[in-house]
Amino acid sequence: MRLLFAGTPAPAAVALRALAADHDVVGVITMPDARGKRGRTLHPSPVATAADELGIPVYKTATLKDEATAQWVADHNADAVAVVAYGALVPATAFELVRYGWINLHFSLLPSFRGAAPVQRSIEAGADQMGVSVFVIDAGLDTGPVLGSQVIDVPERATTGEALDILAEQGATFFSDVLRRYANGEITPELQREDGISHAAQLSPAEGQITWSLDAETIDRKIRAFTPDPGAWTVTSEGLRVKVLAASPTGAIEGDEPGAFTLIDGQLVVACGDGALTLESIAPAGKKPMSGDAWLRGYRGEQRFEDRS
Template sequence: MRIAFLGTPDIAAACLKAVAGAGHEVAVVYAQPPAPRGRGQAMRPSPVQALAESLGLPVRTPASMRDPAEVEAFRALGLDAAVVVAYGQILPREVLEAPRLGAFNLHASLLPRWRGAAPIQRAILAGDAETGVQVMRMTEGLDEGPILSTARLAIAPDETAGTLHDRMAEAGAALLAATLVDIAAGRAVETPQADEGATYAKKISARTARLRWTRPAAELDCKIRGLSPFPGAWFEAPGPRGPVRVKALLSRAEAGSGEPGEVLDEALLVATGEGAVRLLRLQREGRGPQDAADFLRGLPLPSGTRLA
């Protein structure tokens, strides 16, 4: 098929690679404009733009797909279909209806659960045991279109948003490529979403990332893993020159009791409002991620230490 691909982050880049490798004619790739990235905050292209350019595909990075000129340019492409993966803009009806067969989206949840911007993180934050990737026909409603295909994934007890993202990118790329074959052949079956069970995956805010040790261990464990690696759930630890901000990147809920925030042993078991959390991987401000044993060699937090 002759398609346009619209996406921005790493998971979308994996899908673009699969779509381009499947033999479709990618007429154009749309991505969000270059933005400050990395430690130096230099202006850099998104993963999708970088990949498209390396493949020799034409790229557009409009600030808004609602611009009438952009809508007309999109209509003029003469597309069979549009493929959208985490593009980052709400597409108007005129864009969705421009391709001959319509626009199709890969979404990282089992709809109607976790419609919206952050389905991977929200599934872990909520303690879900299962998630998945789905291809759906796009409509004007937020992730409300009928489903064409599904791949289910179990969420492991030690899953982080980062590891789940990588697994979903691989599964989603394969699912999308296979579903496009069915769409082109006219044998794709569309199933309306259920009316019950809809939840919304609000965008993750760094303002809510601080750990509150008075909360139950199970909740804190989900928060740590769901916000890892970005933005990273954080707490303050005592340091030689005052409080040190530390991100917790991996954890495990365990039995234990003490005052919330109290370190209970020499291997970072921390008491919470109910149970305890074992901190397994951490990142001190301004430094790289470390396993707990290496972290403690640089910043000892012995039993009895109070974390804030």
Template structure:
């Protein structure tokens, strides 16, 4: 018979898994998501998470605790009498009482090939590192950081110009399909678990603002990986001499490798190829502050940013 599940997730990435579990006939006894956050420039209104919106639209009960460390919250979780918890990018630490608060345990959908890229930003870090492959894994959670045994894996190729946004959209659908398969096996008593390898662990730390600026002195491949790994959010950026007031900050959303060479940051042609420490990249899509993403050729109209210009 269908499982009685608690779902725990917050961003858009989590929504397809919640929807797929409902469509598969499982009973979602409660949805846990992070509390509404201030929205808008002044933060005067509160914005509910994508999971919160999806759960309410489906008529599911929603809980938004600030923490799960308190005994009252842990008792409330245990009182759901769930068979298992499904966790996809929830964003809160699960204490032992929650991990062990269901009949069969907690299962996490993680966007990497563990033990590579444990942690908060596996999609961005895989692209920034130049990985050619990643995947989704279903893991039974323990108290470590993405260290639990693996139940299921599906590998996904990373194309040479693929952005983090595009990979995100592929993986969230793969993850939904894989979690449904894992819960079907769990329901049938046939889900098998395999310990993670002891070798090859890396950590996908959260992206910091200090690492978003492009460094043109790096090799072209590294610059290209940096741009696509941070696209669309938080976005890699550089300054360009396109304003009458001096330099203007521009977000770089898509790029590709280009031919040519020059001083790092030198614009090599009228198609926005830029020299790097070794080789060059061509900017394909950019975004000015307060503007919309535009193709590089459209961006160049009305600017004096041509061959020979220098990007600091």
């Protein structure tokens, strides 16, 4: 299939490489260069970098709604535009620019977890299954007819970063195969089910604050869902902000209120509303990551995390 590709982050770059190996990818659309977390230097997106390495022309734009972008798409005479986490909505005016439409690889089993953060929200909700779906984009948010879905095994306690690596790799192969079969007339788009619909809104940094009065399992899912970005965090009773990088549920701390922490068997353990969490790796504000016990040995304040910012 003669394809254009639209995507931006690292998981999308994995898909681009897979499609380029099996299809004729004639151009790539990606977001403009952006500044990294530190410094003022502009960096190309992972997709732009991959396209350059593959020798594929790159078109950088923050919107798909302008006439220049529409003309660029039309000029390439592609059969379809393959989309993976581009970063902006596809306008209805663009649908007819290519024969088979704009076809999206989404990191959930639709209609569950429609939206910008399907992997994060799947982990946060404790979803029984994870996987990917390939669908034809329509005017709704991830509501278009599905060409195929695949359940993908992800470790039970994977973080978002770990899950995305697995979903991106296996999903890319599935995406390439679905596009081939669709072009050959082997697949008919199917409307999404009316039951099981859920939504996956983007995560905000403020939402990453831990509420210790919740049970340990719920907090553990939140930490894994927010790792690596935007991160789960808490504050001590003195107001020191601490990012939680890795944790695991453990037995309850007898008699301690939620948020109280102590050293048990050489590990930093925090009481929760039900159960407790061992904080294996943390990053206090302004410091590099360290083990929870190493931090506690140098901490001199009240041993309590608060549910406040």
